[in-house]
Amino acid sequence: MSVKSERRDGIVVLTLDYPPVNALGVEVLTDLAAAIEAGSRDDGVHAFVLTGANGAFSGGADIRRFGKPWPPTAPMLPEVIESIERSEKPFYAAIDGVALGGGCELALVCDARYASPRSRVGLPEVHLGLLPGAGGTQRLPRLVGAKAALDIIVSGMPVGAARAAELGIVDEIVAGNLLDHVCRVAQEAPAGTRRRVSARRSEAQPGVFAAVRAKLDPVERGGLAAHRCTDAVEASTWLPFEQGLHRERELFTELLHSDQSRARIHVFFAEREAVKIPDVPASTPVARIDRACVVGAGTMGGGIAMSLANGGIPADVVEAEPEALARGKATIERNYAASARKGRISQADVEARLGRIAYGTSLSAAAGGADLVIEAVFEELDVKLSVFAELDRACKPGAVLASNTSTLDIDAIAGATARPEDVIGTHFFSPANVMRLLEIVRGAKTSARSIATALALAKRIGKIGVVARTCDGFIGNRMLAHYAREAAYLVEEGALPQDVDRVIEAFGFPMGPFAMGDLAGLDVGWRIRKRRSAQGMTGPRVPEIADRVCERGRFGQKTGAGYYRYADGDRTPHPDPEVESLIFAESARLGIARRTIDDAEILERCMLPLVNEGANILLDGTAIRPGDIDVVWVYGYGFPAFRGGPMHYADMLGLMRVFESLRALEARLGPHWHPSPLIEELVASKRRFADLAADEAARLTMEVS
Numbered sequence: 157m158s159v160k161s162e163r164r165d166g167i168v169v170l171t172l173d174y175p176p177v178n179a180l181g182v183e184v185l186t187d188l189a190a191a192i193e194a195g196s197r198d199d200g201v202h203a204f205v206l207t208g209a210n211g212a213f214s215g216g217a218d219i220r221r222f223g224k225p226w227p228p229t230a231p232m233l234p235e236v237i238e239s240i241e242r243s244e245k246p247f248y249a250a251i252d253g254v255a256l257g258g259g260c261e262l263a264l265v266c267d268a269r270y271a272s273p274r275s276r277v278g279l280p281e282v283h284l285g286l287l288p289g290a291g292g293t294q295r296l297p298r299l300v301g302a303k304a305a306l307d308i309i310v311s312g313m314p315v316g317a318a319r320a321a322e323l324g325i326v327d328e329i330v331a332g333n334l335l336d337h338v339c340r341v342a343q344e345a346p347a348g349t350r351r352r353v354s355a356r357r358s359e360a361q362p363g364v365f366a367a368v369r370a371k372l373d374p375v376e377r378g379g380l381a382a383h384r385c386t387d388a389v390e391a392s393t394w395l396p397f398e399q400g401l402h403r404e405r406e407l408f409t410e411l412l413h414s415d416q417s418r419a420r421i422h423v424f425f426a427e428r429e430a431v432k433i434p435d436v437p438a439s440t441p442v443a444r445i446d447r448a449c450v451v452g453a454g455t456m457g458g459g460i461a462m463s464l465a466n467g468g469i470p471a472d473v474v475e476a477e478p479e480a481l482a483r484g485k486a487t488i489e490r491n492y493a494a495s496a497r498k499g500r501i502s503q504a505d506v507e508a509r510l511g512r513i514a515y516g517t518s519l520s521a522a523a524g525g526a527d528l529v530i531e532a533v534f535e536e537l538d539v540k541l542s543v544f545a546e547l548d549r550a551c552k553p554g555a556v557l558a559s560n561t562s563t564l565d566i567d568a569i570a571g572a573t574a575r576p577e578d579v580i581g582t583h584f585f586s587p588a589n590v591m592r593l594l595e596i597v598r599g600a601k602t603s604a605r606s607i608a609t610a611l612a613l614a615k616r617i618g619k620i621g622v623v624a625r626t627c628d629g630f631i632g633n634r635m636l637a638h639y640a641r642e643a644a645y646l647v648e649e650g651a652l653p654q655d656v657d658r659v660i661e662a663f664g665f666p667m668g669p670f671a672m673g674d675l676a677g678l679d680v681g682w683r684i685r686k687r688r689s690a691q692g693m694t695g696p697r698v699p700e701i702a703d704r705v706c707e708r709g710r711f712g713q714k715t716g717a718g719y720y721r722y723a724d725g726d727r728t729p730h731p732d733p734e735v736e737s738l739i740f741a742e743s744a745r746l747g748i749a750r751r752t753i754d755d756a757e758i759l760e761r762c763m764l765p766l767v768n769e770g771a772n773i774l775l776d777g778t779a780i781r782p783g784d785i786d787v788v789w790v791y792g793y794g795f796p797a798f799r800g801g802p803m804h805y806a807d808m809l810g811l812m813r814v815f816e817s818l819r820a821l822e823a824r825l826g827p828h829w830h831p832s833p834l835i836e837e838l839v840a841s842k843r844r845f846a847d848l849a850a851d852e853a854a855r856l857t858m859e860v861s
């Protein structure tokens with residue numbers, strides 16, 4: 157049984173027990189409805205207590221069921237909630253752990269809610285492109301006021317027990333035995349009286365809704381669910397309760413069938429699938445990380461040290477020169493001070509985190525005591541090889557040796573050691589203490605233990621881990637190279653950086669490729685291009701506009717000018733006539749007659765290279781599944797989550813359409829547009845990326861070759 161029913165002196169305790177998070181699916185709701193009905197008919201039952209096993213009250217409606225047919229005999233969540241609403245007997249919620257979404261709504265229909273101190277309650281549906289569809293938008297404002305309810309529903313952020321009690325969502329925090337306490341309350345409550353939240357009024361100050369709407373993303377830029385959440389809460393202030401529920405249901409149904417919700421739910425599951433690696437079973441032992449060492453205190457090393465400290469891991473930061481070390485230390489201290497000033501963390505937290513970071517110039521001393529070393533020195537193979545050779549000498553057996561390289565071959569780096577199985581890539585994104593993605597790069601000899609350790613590290617420091625096989629650029633930067641190249645071709649042919657960026661931003665990225673280049677620093681790519689051309693890399697022609705910009709000392713925001721110019725202390729990009737002249741001269745040099753390029757062409761030529769290279773990445777096994785690529789792009793590069801990542805976006809466009817567009821572009825612009833054989837294969841078998849099982853694309857290639 158997914159709901160355990162237990163009698164305690166006239167009280168029925170109903171325990172949701174459906175691992176892992178007691179999601180409210182067909183089985184739980186069927187059992188719950190039956191148990192409620194049995195208890196309601198029984199005159200010996202005075203009241204109900206709802207609670208959950210598995211360390212949670214409930215994680216909400218079963219998201220896996222969305223979009224699938226519901227058995228006609230099974231009750232749906234709103235019906236079960238309605239039966240509690242109508243019951244003459246009171247219900248009490250005993251919350252230990254999370255009560256989210258439908259789980260929270262189940263608690264809200266109860267007469268009172270009691271929570272253990274560690275509990276969290278919230279309505280996170282907006283993150284799935286939905287709204288609370290089982291009464292949450294009507295009951296929460298009646299309980300805590302429309303403004304506070306809006307904040308919770310539109311942000312989707314759960315609140316801890318203490319805040320929930322302050323707001324009045326939770327009646328009491330119980331530090332001792334929660335269930336005993338709630339059963340006692342239920343037993344002592346006068347028979348036949350109910351305290352229904354629905355009987356209250358939902359009130360708001362004038363202007364509240366307009367003020368919230370003004371801050372939301374526009375509907376077409378991912379804001380659909382947040383707008384509908386606001387509409388539903390507003391309805392609670394002027395519609396009677398029953399009609400409010402009806403309105404909520406209409407809006408929920410609209411969202412459930414929206415592309416934005418489908419995309420966000422895809423990302424939710426893709427994120428959780430990504431940590432499942434076919435040849436690294438969940439039982440794989442992981443290295444215990446008590447102390448880490450970060451080599452290099454530059455942009456990335458500092459951010460990585462902060463990430464570790466934020467996750468409670470003490471770290472030694474090592475630089476070769478004392479001046480560079482002092483600079484790195486000052487940056488870390490400045491960043492923490494800024495977070496405290498903005499109220500993101502308390503001064504006590506700042507001190508605790510700073511206290512976890514030690515600084516030194518002796519690599520062997522720091523590395524010798526570390527269970528994990530993360531190298532973040534210059535992106536030059538020789539420098540990395542000498543660091544890893546030294547790590548091999550200094551580190552204890554079993555220490556995991558990671559490199560933060562963004563493009564270099566992990567196998568080459570591992571070759572500098574006699575323990576390639578312990579060597580792995582941990583590719584953080586800039587700023588490393590903020591960005592959620594951790595691309596974990598496995599070399600040919602990287603052990604399952606090292607991979608499992610890196611995945612566990614990601615979870616511990618609040619990052620989302622995605623595993624890639626080593627190759628030039630791994631998943632993210634390999635695709636980025638194709639996207640950036642095409643954006644530059646568009647500029648050579650007639651668009652301006654601001655045209656491309658406007659189209660990409662309207663699509664939903666926080667910034668377009670040129671503004672992003674200015675933020676990241678154009679000199680980084682310039683160095684990589686020089687290295688590649690010295691190595692005689694083959695492939696499509698490399699556009700040189702970025703080189704022309706760099707040759708003028710314009711490296712982006714850090715020099716006050718790049719593709720755009722920037723006023724002192726301001727990150728707003730301003731189009732610059734000097735850059736336009738450079739671009740016109742470059743087009744002339746290439747003999748290109750500039751033309752007007754419309755927005756549709758810009759979008760297609762920026763997005764399809766991602767899709768096509770993503771498909772090739774699946775074919776050669778660099779990524780295990782399309783969802784992994786989507787997670788990399790959503791969390792590492794700002795691909796709009798409401799479009800689900802490049803591979804989901806391609807599925808939504810339709811692979812036949814993608815294939816035909818690629819063929820047309822190939823005929824017009826050259827062989828670099830040749831469709832990936834995987835897209836051709838999927839079109840031929842009438843399948844989508846979503847239909848591919850883990851590693852299936854790579855297995856297909858092996859069978860063919």
Ligand code: HSC
Pocket residue numbers: 176177179215216217218219220232233234254256257258259261280281284286287288289290292425428429
């Ligand atoms: C909802 O409730 C809609 C309602 O308002 C209205 C419904 C009305 C319907 C009307 C019809 C007309 N379902 O994250 P983890 C799985 S929408 C299914 O690694 P953690 C997850 O996939 C829902 N599965 O663990 C994973 O499975 P795997 C609103 C769910 O401890 C496993 O649990 N609720 C699930 O780090 C572990 O997950 C939310 O948005 C669910 N609801 O965090 C909450 N929730 O092992 C979403 C989790 O097979 N969930 N799973 O990969 C979370 O935020 C986190 O999972 C928790 C646990 C904080 C619950």
Ligand code: NAD
Pocket residue numbers: 451452453454455456457474475476480531532533534535536539543560561562563583584585586676
């Ligand atoms: P950076 O130039 O800011 O920092 C590198 C630091 O390493 C410098 O402080 C330098 O003094 C130090 N260093 C060099 N040799 C050393 C040695 N032998 N021992 C100790 N310290 C040494 O560079 P960064 O941007 O922090 O990049 C570091 C690594 O992270 C590179 O591999 C880069 O490709 C990668 N990466 C960078 C970004 C980014 O956006 N900057 C993003 C992801 C990955």
